[in-house]
Each structure stands twice: as structure tokens, then as C-alpha cells.
Amino acid sequence: MRSFLLVLGFAAAVLVAPAARAQNGAEVCDGDDLDWAAPAFANAQSFSSLVWTPFGPTETGWGTYLPLIQQEIGTNCAPQSAAFARRLAEFQFRYGLPATGWFDAATFQVFRGVWQERRPFIMARARQEPCPDPPPLYQLGYLVESEEHADRLTRLLRRDVLDAYRRMVEAARREVPEVARNPELLQIFSGFRDPEADAARCAASGNCDGLRRAVCSAHRTGTAVDLYVGQAPGLGVDNTSQTSREAMTGGATYRWLVKNAGRFGFVPYVYEPWHWEWVSPTGGYVEAAAP
């Protein structure tokens, strides 16, 4: 029965494909290429119903990660399109996976590895390099009030990173109507975090949501920023539930960041849509502009 329904669904997907032919700029998302109809159909199903545990807790569907995946495989087409499946298969082939065009947990783990490798701080930690000292104070600059989010933890950032952040926000205001309208978007709720203050806060409050954070956080380098990218009703600006992260990554601000933050040197952390790390043109994080 189940396979009959699958076949029926598959046939329906094939039949509706020409009618659903969508163009995304010059990109044809649903062509007549029947080779990709089956994976496109499977992706349409799993997109909203895959039950999996990419970061421990159970999640349903993979919409949270769609903007980063589309960016990585170079398409704006929807996950249920033939073009998306074909691009996904190309990615799988490049990384030695079975090139099925079907999204699955194993493929996601490869995406995740690719994204992590772009974060020099994380790679240095993975190589067991010692936790870096915070930068000297003269390298740090103060945010201006309009850059600070109401829920802020800190108000400092390394100066060269602050300059890059300001250029990025200026561009976002020009290019994203949502950001132009809402000054809260892209405000910083955490920048440089003094490791000693972090440890003290953790000890004093007993709230070591941050123990992880206090031990050796990228925020101690002054090059990591937590940006306000919107929030789900009733949930915090750094809430990690699926509902929260899905709301954030579905917004125009986050989607713009995924496509454009790299122009300004910032790379994402897939699990926290608000957390971005700056990478110098030479690929590190320790180099700072001359004071």
C-alpha cells in the first residue's frame, strides 16, 4: 500500500512538474528533466517530515538549514524542485557521497563539516591548539548605542571587526527593506566577552549556560558577534529550539546574511543563526589592523 502511494505520489509529481515550472531569475527550477523527479519528490516529503537529530535533540524537517544549503549548492530553487535535487547530487558527488539528490542526515553532516572548516577559531581548537588570549585592550572598540541590542551582554568588539560589521550593516540597510525599516535587526547582543568576566558570571549566577562559553569561546577573540536576526514570539534572541531557529533562518535578514556576510568577512555557525565569526583576508582570526 505504502509503495503504491509512493508511486502515485511520484506520478503526480511528474505530472504537475511542467505546470509548476518556476523560474528564479535565469534559473529554471522545474525543467522537464525527469531524472530528478523522484529525488525532488522525496525531498518535498522529508523537507517537512524528516525526523532526525542533527545536533542531539529531535528535529522535524530541515527547513532551518535551507538557506545555508541553497547557498552551498548554488541554487535559489525550492527543495521540492528538480534543480535543487540535481545541485544536491552534484554536491554529494564532490564529497564522495552517493549522488542521489536526496537530502539525508549523512549529507547534512558533510555540509556541517564544510561549514565548520571555514571557522578558523574552531579549526584551531580541533587541532588542540591552546585557547587564545583575549586581544590587548587597545585593539577593542566600543559599539555606539544604536548598534547595541537591548538584550546585550557586552559592548566591545575588535576594531577591525567593528569596521567590517559597520560596512555590512550599511549594505544590509540598502539591500534589505526589512533591515532598513527595523533598526533592531543586526544589532549586536554579544561581541567581545572577557573570559574572566564570563567565568565569574557563570560562577556567581550558577547559570552556566555558559560553561561551554566560559571555557573557551570564540567571543574571547573579539571577532565573534551575536546579531539580532529576529526571534520567534516568546522565545529569546539566542534560543536554540527548532521553533526559534526556524523562525530566524526563515527571515529576510538571515537569508541576506547567508548570501552576503562573506563579502564582509563573516562566516556562519549553522546551529546558532545569530552567531557569526569574522575571518581575516589571510584566513585567520588573530590578525588585527594596526592600532
Ligand SMILES: [Zn+2]
Ligand atoms: Zn555567539
